[in-house]
Structure formats: C-alpha cells, structure tokens
Amino acid sequence: MPTAPEDAITNGRTFAIISHPDAGKTTLTEKLLLYGGAIREAGAVKARRAQQHARSDWMEIERQRGISVTSTVLQFRYQGYRINLLDTPGHQDFSEDTYRTLLAADSVVMVLDAAKGVEEQTIKLYQVARRRQVPVFTFVNKLDRESRDPWDILEEIERILGISTFAMNWPVGMGMGFQGLFDRASREFEAFNRQNRTFDRMSLNDAPLDSHDRMQLQEDLELLEGAGEAFSQAAVTEGVLTPVYFGSAIANFGVETFLNGFLTMAPPPRPRESSAGWVAPEAPYFSGFVFKIQANMNPAHRDRVAFVRVCSGKFERNMPVAHVQSGRTIRLAQPQQFMAQDRAIIDEAFPGDVIGIHDTGLLHIGDTLSEKPDLRFVGFPRFSPEHFAEVELKYTLKHKQYQRGLDELVQEGLVQRYRPEDLGPQVFLGVVGPLQFEVLEYRLKQEYGVEVTLRPLGYRMARWVVEGPAEFELGRFDRVRTVIDDEGQRVLLLEDERSLERLLERHPSLRVAESSPLR
Numbered sequence: 411m412p413t414a415p416e417d418a419i420t421n422g423r424t425f426a427i428i429s430h431p432d433a434g435k436t437t438l439t440e441k442l443l444l445y446g447g448a449i450r451e452a453g454a455v456k457a458r459r460a461q462q463h464a465r466s467d468w469m470e471i472e473r474q475r476g477i478s479v480t481s482t483v484l485q486f487r488y489q490g491y492r493i494n495l496l497d498t499p500g501h502q503d504f505s506e507d508t509y510r511t512l513l514a515a516d517s518v519v520m521v522l523d524a525a526k527g528v529e530e531q532t533i534k535l536y537q538v539a540r541r542r543q544v545p546v547f548t549f550v551n552k553l554d555r556e557s558r559d560p561w562d563i564l565e566e567i568e569r570i571l572g573i574s575t576f577a578m579n580w581p582v583g584m585g586m587g588f589q590g591l592f593d594r595a596s597r598e599f600e601a602f603n604r605q606n607r608t609f610d611r612m613s614l615n616d617a618p619l620d621s622h623d624r625m626q627l628q629e630d631l632e633l634l635e636g637a638g639e640a641f642s643q644a645a646v647t648e649g650v651l652t653p654v655y656f657g658s659a660i661a662n663f664g665v666e667t668f669l670n671g672f673l674t675m676a677p678p679p680r681p682r683e684s685s686a687g688w689v690a691p692e693a694p695y696f697s698g699f700v701f702k703i704q705a706n707m708n709p710a711h712r713d714r715v716a717f718v719r720v721c722s723g724k725f726e727r728n729m730p731v732a733h734v735q736s737g738r739t740i741r742l743a744q745p746q747q748f749m750a751q752d753r754a755i756i757d758e759a760f761p762g763d764v765i766g767i768h769d770t771g772l773l774h775i776g777d778t779l780s781e782k783p784d785l786r787f788v789g790f791p792r793f794s795p796e797h798f799a800e801v802e803l804k805y806t807l808k809h810k811q812y813q814r815g816l817d818e819l820v821q822e823g824l825v826q827r828y829r830p831e832d833l834g835p836q837v838f839l840g841v842v843g844p845l846q847f848e849v850l851e852y853r854l855k856q857e858y859g860v861e862v863t864l865r866p867l868g869y870r871m872a873r874w875v876v877e878g879p880a881e882f883e884l885g886r887f888d889r890v891r892t893v894i895d896d897e898g899q900r901v902l903l904l905e906d907e908r909s910l911e912r913l914l915e916r917h918p919s920l921r922v923a924e925s926s927p928l929r
C-alpha cells in the first residue's frame with residue numbers, strides 16, 4: 411500500500427476562505443490564484459461569479475455550477491507548496507455545504523471588510539472552524555477605502571469571536587490618506603502608489619511618510635509591542651491566536667505578504683480522527699472521506715460528483731478501495747482534480763488533496779473510502795438549520811415515490827427531516843440556506859416525479875436535546891416544538907436564542923447541543 415512521499419505532505423496546504431458576502435473573498439481568491447499562475451488574467455473567477463450572481467433563478471446557478479463544479483476546490487502551486495483552496499458557497503447558495511466544506515480544511519482564512527469589521531455570516535462560519543480548532547488567519551480588506559480604526563477591528567475580532575489577535579503588518583493612514591503597510595516581520599514598509607495601484611518595498615527610514623504619519627506609526631508599533639499579545643506559533647496552530655494582515659485585495663496590496671506568511675504558518679495536512687484512532691497523513695495506506703456531494707441538475711445526466719478529501723497515503727487511479735459504509739470494494743476509475751478553469755483526470759493524489767468522483771448514489775456525506783477496510787472517519791455533524799417547513803405531497807397516489815425520494819435526499823444530506831414527538835403523520839424539514847428547499851422541490855419533481863407543498867414554519871434554529879425533562883413547560887409566548895429526527899433524537903425547534911434561554915431557565919436539567927453527529 412503506497413505511502414505519500416514526505417514532501418508531498420509537508421508542502422500541502424488545504425484551506426478555506428470564510429467571509430460575509432462582499433468582504434472580498436472572490437477578489438482575494440483571484441489574486442491568490444494569480445500568484446500561483448493558475449489563471450492568466452485577473453477577472454476570470456470574478457466574471458464567472460458575476461454571471462452566477464446576476465441570475466436569481468437557482469436552476470441557472472446549478473446549471474452554471476454543473477460546468478463550473480471546479481469552483482468547489484482550486485488547486486495550485488506556489489513556491490513549492492501544493493495548495494488546495496476550498497471554496498465555501500456563499501451569497502444565495504449559502505447552505506449546509508458551506509459548513510461542511512470547513513470539515514475538509516486544515517486552516518481557515520477569514521476575510522473582513524475594514525469598514526464593517528466582523529459581520530454575521532463570518533461569525534457563523536468562524537464558530538464552525540473554532541469547534542474543529544483549526545488555525546484561523548485574518549485578512550482585513552479594502553484598506554484603500556475609508557475604513558475603521560485598525561485598533562477597533564482587532565478589538566472587535568477579540569470581543570465578538572473570542573480569539574486573540576496578532577497584527578502581522580500595520581496600516582499607515584486609510585482611505586484617501588492610506589500610505590502603506592509596515593511589515594512587522596521584515597520591518598520593511600510597503601508604500602502604496604495610489605496612481606498606479608502598485609507598491610514598493612523599502613526600509614522604514616526611506617518610507618515617504620510625513621512626520622505626523624511617522625509618529626503615529628511609531629506610537630502604534632510601541633503599543634502593539636507593549637500591550638499586544640506575544641506571537642506564538644503554538645497558539646496559532648491551536649486556533650486561539652489569529653495572525654492579522656491588513657491590505658487591499660483589489661489593489662493587490664499586502665496580498666503577497668499575507669500569502670507568504672500564511673503558507674509558512676499554516677499547518678500541513680493534519681491527522682484525522684477515526685473509529686480506529688487518529689489517522690496520520692504518513693499512514694501507509696490511502697484513506698479519505700466524502701465532504702460534499704454535488705448532484706448534476708441536468709436530467710439527462712443523473713450522476714453526481716462526490717468530493718473526497720484525501721487523509722493519508724497515496725491515492726492512485728484505479729486502485730481498489732473499500733467503501734466502508736456499504737462494505738463494498740470500488741475502483742475509482744475517473745478521479746478528477748480541479749484547477750481554476752479546468753478539471754482533469756488525475757493519476758495520483760496526496761493527503762490534503764480533494765478529488766472528485768463520479769457516483770451513482772452509493773456515496774454519502776461523511777463516508778470513508780480506504781485501503782484499510784476497518785476504518786471509519788468520525789466527526790461529521792449535522793448543523794442547526796435556520797429555515798424550516800412542513801412538507802406535504804400534492805397528489806397522494808405518488809406516496810411511494812415521494813417516500814423514496816425524500817429518504818434518498820435526506821440521506822444525501824440535502825435537507826434534515828423531523829417528525830412530531832407523538833409520531834403523527836406530519837413531516838418537517840430543516841435547511842441552513844433557503845436554496846436547499848428549492849433544490850429539494852426541483853429534484854423531487856425531476857428525479858422522482860412528485861410535487862410537494864412546502865409550508866414555511868417560523869422557527870430559526872434547532873437544538874438537539876442531550877439531557878432534559880420528558881415534557882417541557884412552556885410559557886404563554888413560547889413558540890417551541892419538540893420533534894424527533896431521523897436518528898430518533900429529540901430536537902427542539904426554536905424561534906431565537908431568547909426562547910432557548912427562557913427554556914433553559916425554566917428547566918435547569920436541560921442540556922442541548924448545537925449540532926448532532928451525522929450517523
């Protein structure tokens with residue numbers, strides 16, 4: 411059984427970028443790909459995204475995605491590193507997939523808009539990353555615009571996200587007065603040339619700063635040294651300290667400093683927890699897990715692509731591997747790898763890499779593929795949905811198809827399903843992003859020939875009951891529903907945090923979880 415060569419492991423970096431829409435994730439991705447030579451011109455990623463966003467019809471998005479499935483992972487090389495950048499769906503296709511993608515990353519880059527700081531979607535995604543204790547790197551973007559005070563931004567990251575910060579570089583001025591960035595590691599100044607949107611590196615002494623800016627910078631640096639957190643690689647690795655870079659993605663300013671620093675500090679592929687203990691990337695057998703399934707929306711091609719993150723060993727095309735969940739051995743004949751604009755059949759892959767596999771319905775999210783048949787990766791949660799609906803079949807004669815369709819799509823991880831506690835006939839569904847409901851309706855119709863009605867429910871979160879009373883006492887204004895999920899666990903559907911707090915106050919023995927294991 412093949413082991414991965416040592417440098418294939420040490421040089422691998424697999425990460426995801428998280429951000430609130432419009433903070434600049436796409437622009438930064440594009441600049442990173444330019445450094446890696448993976449695209450030839452700026453605007454390539456952007457143009458494709460813009461096309462997607464211009465259409466409100468999700469089918470168009472899916473149709474586009476059928477072609478641009480490549481955007482799930484972008485592999486490129488830079489300075490000897492083999493980089494896998496996992497794309498987290500955002501905007502209107504924000505879904506449980508967005509969270510699941512983070513399960514395949516070894517580190518996370520958080521992009522903030524310097525004028526807006528820490529925003530809602532960033533918080534949600536950060537919390538998923540934190541649960542896995544992966545290193546988080548921060549890029550504070552749009553320094554070329556009027557932005558908030560850098561101290562404010564650091565304070566906000568620490569207060570809202572509860573992670574310590576270490577500024578790797580420091581801005582002088584902002585917006586129209588933006589002069590450049592001081593790189594604390596090299597102690598050099600990157601002067602911003604506003605006209606050409608370029609920058610020059612120079613010693614601080616040579617920097618074209620007036621006496622006010624120079625004094626301000628000295629003062630800030632002293633404060634950073636004195637009051638700031640000490641840098642610790644161990645703290646970064648544990649995910650309790652985030653290195654913070656300031657810059658402007660669109661002006662390609664501070665991006666190179668960020669990329670170089672990030673690649674040095676970010677971890678190579680990390681060991682993964684399995685039923686047989688931790689699996690190190692150096693283990694002498696191939697193993698990996700499915701973290702995302704992308705159905706082909708074209709009814710003429712009902713195949714799907716399962717995205718597999720390689721965890722250990724060396725993957726070779728055509729090698730027989732055990733699909734642990736079904737107990738079957740399969741051959742992966744046409745594994746694909748993804749570049750910025752193309753996908754290609756590949757012959758081998760190493761830990762940290764993501765490969766796409768054509769699948770006809772065998773593979774599910776969280777499944778293990780391995781040369782070692784008695785190994786199963788663990789730790790794939792179902793995340794709390796944020797939208798709920800009651801589903802009903804329109805024409806009851808199609809009950810059988812409806813049942814099968816719903817069973818299969820729930821298993822695939824498209825939606826979560828709940829039943830009333832008294833096991834009445836109602837069926838409730840939950841999703842992270844509303845687009846998932848549209849995809850469900852469409853696929854039930856196209857693939858199973860059934861039409862359903864989805865009646866929205868007013869709940870906004872689910873909590874799994876770890877321990878609690880047999881019956882809940884509810885106040886007059888409480889809108890809480892207890893349901894049972896597909897695994898037989900009790901789940902509370904709630905309107906907001908406040909209603910959860912009230913419930914916890916009233917039932918001191920109640921303990922709940924924000925997510926639940928997939929299987």
Ligand code: GDP
Pocket residue numbers: 429430431432433434435436437438551552553554555657658659660661
């Ligand atoms: P995403 O939604 O996070 O992927 O954000 P985009 O990369 O699409 O950027 C959102 C908007 O901000 C676009 O209009 C970009 O051109 C703009 N933008 C991105 N980076 C910068 C920057 O550094 N400075 C300025 N002024 N605008 C930027």
